[in-house]
Amino acid sequence: MARTAPVADADTIAVLGGDLLREVFLHLPTPADLLRAALACKPFIHAARSARFLRRFRRRHPSACPLLLGCFVHRPSEDRCREDPSPLLLPAPLPAAARRVVEGGDFALSFLPDRGSSGPDPWRVLDSRSGRPLLWDRASAEQPVADPWKVLDCRNGRLLLRNRVSGELAVADPLTRRWASLPAPPAERPVGYGLVTDDGCSSVFQAFCLSEDGGGSSGLRALVLSSSELRWADAAVLAGQYNLEDSRVMQANGSLYWKLKGGERMVALNTATMAFSLLELPDFARQFSFDVIEKGDDDAGGLYLLTMLGCCIEVWGGWDDGSGVLTWTLVDKSVRFQRAMAEMIGSPQFYRHGLVVIAVVAGVVFLRNKDRLLSIDLETMKLRMLVRKDECPSALMYPYTMAWPPSCLNPTEQGNVRLTTSYDDNKVLCRGNEEEGIQSSIRWLRRNQLCLNV
Template sequence: MAGGSSPIQPPPAKRQKETSSAAVNSLGEDHPPAAMTGGLKRRRQRRQSKARRAPPIHKLGEDLLLEIFLRLPSLATLVRAALTCRAWRRAVASSPSFRRRFRVVHPPPLLGLFFEAPGPVQTPNTPAFPTFVPARRRDRDLTAAVRGGDFFLTSLEDLPDEGPCWYIVDRCRGRVLLVNWDDASLVVFNPLTRRIEDVFDLGPEDMFDDSRGHCAQINPRLLSSDEDPTSFRVVLLVHDECRIRATVFSSDTWEWLVLAWVDVPASSGDDERWIQHEGGMQANGFLYWVYEDQRYLVSLDTATMEFCVTELPHCLRDSTFDIGKAKDGATCIVYSDQLNVGVLMHTRDDDGVEKWVLDRVVPLDRELERVLRVGLDDDTVLNHLVADHSDLSVLAVQDGYVYLSSIPSVHHDSQTSCWFLSLCLETMRLERLFRRSFDNAVHPYIMAWPPSLVGNYGGFALQDAQSLK
């Protein structure tokens, strides 16, 4: 077309701009300018240099790795992280010092509470299983641990020739000891790992031999160690009119050992059963039992199997209490007196005589009011709890924490709702757990150090041996 540009050709200025932005080779491929090529190369070199300077996470040394693990928020999180690979599991499992440090920083968490079936013992073999209520912690790893366990105790239904009637009588380091009174049998079960041991008899036949007068047996107690997760012991205390003896079951021999009778101070009561049947207590390698009149405390050193009897302070005569460990590991008694909580420490005088010395008594009425007001719009429950002079009942003491329940002092029955709480002995601050009827015995379940992170046992030993070849 004369006097104008062709409509199918771009204007010269625009064509000039496009051709200056890139070069075209004989195959029609675009190449960036030399300046751009140099910039890309420098950025690529910097990324490669950084990659060379930062070693992959699986190449971290054990010391640095354990320092990182020490800062994890909970034991459940540590388990998830350590089981990521064999090297990490081996680093944790082979370091007792790390386990001690981790326990100091992160006390074992409460996962929930087992409640015994309401009502009297049911016979013959009427189905009766404890119920479990989780603590509802805001920790996804703790929640996942509960979901992955068997806290409904369904594994017990797989036991051959056993009636479906089990009661929890003790718990220790993640294991629970259950008894079937109708079949006179015991079983040890770990709900978290789903590991169940074989059933064994409730005591030897000769445990009452050479007794004097009326005899009775007390609920058995479970002994276990974090550093030896493959074995356990069960101690059964029996008494006649004025003596006691221990019988010990060992998972190493799968047999009962009957020890000698020991004389102890006489009870002030007239009851034939003069030692409390319920309430197993243990701390720092000692088992404890209380006289029915609450005048004396019987202790058993589980290392030497020697008994000792001490007189209890008067402040414990009409109180609920438990024996456990403070955060620093010291043995203590924590008791409740209405809305007050007292702490006694275990000491020895210059002559080596054991004593329980009062450390402090703390009123918890205001602290209780504070923690119960959180999230409550209706003050009816709070006013009933505090104004009606309700009591606090001590359920358990472990690793610096006390587990409590509130019990209304008037018109209490099995349908009365109670608050379940935890108390930090170091700060004396309460934490509200949940509200539920208090119809029978309660057993707090504390997450223990898992067997998979202690030494090399079973399949872990084989895996580690193969990986080191």
């Protein structure tokens, strides 16, 4: 009896199909394993280049994907820290290869253009006679701005910044030293900003601006700018008057959130439907800080808040009761950190200033106790001191991660590979043929596989 010839490997892979391959890839333990598998052959990399799959993979590996590199510290010009006013990155515990990647970045943001105090045009016309203008050099009379860029948001390895003089915005990547110049939003009174980066394609982003027009009497207006067009457009309007003073933008499940003054409600902007909503908050939000977090699959529903109450980490879930009102329930609670924090900080200072939740990123909670910065790993519950007293008073803290997905896995579009290139001259994306994309992916993996293997 003649033996049946074995099915060729390529045929076996073709029989599996992209959907089944993605289900297998979803169970790989680390992002480095996914990269190695994806680059094994063309069907594998085609399967991995799916925006929906890459988002699912990130949700399944929250502590390793994206890789947490540290905490970006931006010190305001009016309250300088030590002698160096430049921003810096407080590194997280990293392997040697990842530390080298961080050291190669420019977290002082020196690659950004310094517009100076006079903006892009230093000359002002005072008068004109017989076709001859009388000009005044504003730069000669004004003091230079020591810190021209203000950080507005930080997401997925990208910073959203605003020039203090010209009002223009920029999206910058300190690791690659690339940046995109964005026009100033046509807003009467900007009160909030947000940066949305697609964790299914790292070269795509959206910038949002909230504005109070007409002195707030016209309501809250949302403007959006996409990396594909680089121009502002109206997104949504919310009638009424709202106080976003000192509100820090939060982000989860494709929506942006701003806590309103008083802590009774927060404004939500769905970036997919471009619709505003007002959400009632649980009682603790009136007194304590929190961050909105992602939990479970995309279709799991519910809104989750992480806070620090009684020296315990608590996670609260909110579900619609059918009438449009959220019902809040405590879904998770950690051990008490009271003794450990009192020993690390000192009892008087700890109890006097309390704890402020800054953000939850890559499975790590970042907390602030006045001038001190602490972190708690949600997997190991390990407490660390990142910044001690008086090292960086009044600094703005932003957890910083490596962009996900890496450029070699950015999804394809109409058979062409989307590759991240220099942001100079607003060229955010370029396209190459498939073979060039795969070769670029292989080179990328050889350079970065060690730092991703954590």
